[in-house]
Amino acid sequence: KNQVEQSPQSLIILEGKNCTLQCNYTVSPFSNLRWYKQDTGRGPVSLTIMTFSENTKSNGRYTATLDADTKQSSLHITASQLSDSASYICVASGAGSYQLTFGKGTKLSVIP
Amino acid sequence: DSGVTQTPKHLITATGQRVTLRCSPRSGDLSVYWYQQSLDQGLQFLIQYYNGEERAKGNILERFSAQQFPDLHSELNLSSLELGDSALYFCASSDSLLTSNTEAFFGQGTRLTVV
Numbered sequence: 001k002n003q004v005e006q007s008p009q010s011l012i013i014l015e016g017k018n019c020t021l022q023c024n025y026t027v028s029p030f031s032n033l034r035w036y037k038q039d040t041g042r043g044p045v046s047l048t049i050m051t052f053s054e055n056t057k058s059n060g061r062y063t064a065t066l067d068a069d070t071k072q073s074s075l076h077i078t079a080s081q082l083s084d085s086a087s088y089i090c091v092a093s094g095a096g097s098y099q100l101t102f103g104k105g106t107k108l109s110v111i112p
Numbered sequence: 113d114s115g116v117t118q119t120p121k122h123l124i125t126a127t128g129q130r131v132t133l134r135c136s137p138r139s140g141d142l143s144v145y146w147y148q149q150s151l152d153q154g155l156q157f158l159i160q161y162y163n164g165e166e167r168a169k170g171n172i173l174e175r176f177s178a179q180q181f182p183d184l185h186s187e188l189n190l191s192s193l194e195l196g197d198s199a200l201y202f203c204a205s206s207d208s209l210l211t212s213n214t215e216a217f218f219g220q221g222t223r224l225t226v227v
Binding site: 004032041042043044045046049051089099100101102103104105 | 114116145147152153154155156157160168170200202204213215216217218219220221223
């Protein structure tokens with residue numbers, strides 16, 4: 001069964017600090033790994049998409065890494081801002097599949 | 113704004129009733145996906161349509177059905193509603209099937225409350 005596990009479930013950090021969110025997936029055969037940002041009550045917004053051959057991808061202050069051998073990914077946020085407060089969702093897609101498998105997300109709170 | 117429009121934004125209805133959720137994909141997108149997000153849960157894939165045809169089914173209940181019309185908008189029909197059907201329902205669209213770098217854009221969701 002395809003699964004995506006994220007840790008931690010929630011995280012509180014001070015404005016300006018960095019943080020790293022973790023994702024483990026068991027999707028096989030694997031195609032790509034996505035990170036989304038979801039504000040409360042809103043639709044997810046894509047941050048990065050990485051194929052199995054990519055190790056890292058950046059989008060502004062967001063940097064995602066992927067290790068397809070260990071089936072792990074991380075999302076690093078630098079110099080956090082109050083507007084970064086949201087849920088960050090890791091999503092894996094299987095090769096030849098039209099379906100995305102979503103993790104439950106990490107709820108990030110950035111406080112002044 | 114993702115370009116994906118969902119209506120209505122909020123819906124409150126009684127148990128046993130039937131509702132229809134509507135989704136207009138981004139201009140030019142042929143593929144539409146429906147997801148359910150219950151409280152504190154990850155998004156669960158329900159069903160996908162591509163250019164009017166059903167292409168994939170997830171954990172969609174028999175009480176739920178969907179279709180994609182010739183103008184590519186899609187509707188999700190939920191019937192015999194139960195309290196547990198209360199959730200956020202998201203629609204997403206993409207210009208093609210979800211290959212390696214195909215982007216999927218999400219609407220703002222319809223919040224369904226069954227009382």
